[in-house]
Amino acid sequence: MYSVPDQTGRTAVVTGANSGTGKEAAARLAAAGARVVLAVRSSEKGEAARAEILSRAPGAAVEVRRLDLADQASVRAFAEGVDGPVDLLLNNAGVMAVPEQHLTVDGFELQTASNVLGPFALTVRLLPQLLAAPGARVVWMSSTAAWTGRVDPERPEVPRRYSPTLVYGATKLADQLLANHLARVADTRGWDLRSLGAHPGITRTELFANSTVPGGGAPREMPRLQRLLPLQEVDTGAEPMLVAATDPGAANGTYWGPTGWGPTGLLQVRGRTARVRAPRAAADVDLAARYWAAAERVTGVSLDASVPA
DSSP, rough: OOOOOOOTTTTEEETTSSSSSHHHHHHHHHHTTOEEEEESOOHHHHHHHHHHHHHTTTOEEEEEEEEETOHHHHHHHHHTTOOOSSSSEEHHHHHHHHOOOOOTSSSOOOOHHHIIIHHHHHHHHTHHHHSSSTTTEEEEEOGGGGOOOOOOTTTTSSSSSSHHHHHHHHHHHHHHHHHHHHHHHHHHHOOSSEEEEOOOOOOOHHHHHHOOOHHTTOGGHHHHHHHOOOBHHHHTTTTTHHHHHOOOOOOOTEEEEEEEOOTTTSSOOOOEEEEEEOOOGGGGHHHHHHHHHHHHHHOOOOHHHHSSS
């Protein structure tokens, strides 16, 4: 198991920290001495997660704050309420393969709002706090589904055609594009900031359990599918995100995930964490820049407004 280096004196914001990889990452950061903010949609579930984390790390500094990434007003309110430097931002929260297209209060497709546009706006709004912390990092949680992803910078907020799984894959590719673009911006502007990607392989979490199957199957079919897939447990699935967030050797712009094969022949499914290969599209510099600009346009959140050049 990866041993998180000492995080004493550091502040970490972890989205979706009430369950799954987010809760596991938050618990291990808290145990390593970090002050951890659990950014969660349900305050009740967040308090339950906080109690569990404190049972594992008595005396740790853990607080719960409400954040609905599918609501830009909630993102703005959360960011405005964050005081002081932020050393780590773990963009972990998300939804997967929603059976039918739903539009948020902002008119965005739900998966895109939760997985991409919400984390994007949160990251840009928190850039002043991140840049106030020496050696700050932003980690964007992607997925093996990114290999199926296709993004449309002309229309990022609502897909032209809706497929639960293909839209999910598009959001995870978009996360990698945003991670890579921010890494290039940081290098160009000389910021002491690392932007990295990570993915958990196929991990047993509530996200997975509540999803549809390829082809649009209903959530009730998931128990049978889970018996067929090579699921790993949350303590292992959280490690790529933790390595990206805290390993001194995790360089800006890198991508981390499990290296093991599954019995079905799938790569990057489970096991030991290392730097892994991302989909070719994620390395498209022009596509990343156009998608970033599109995200700014539809959210109204601008990098240069947040941190003037």
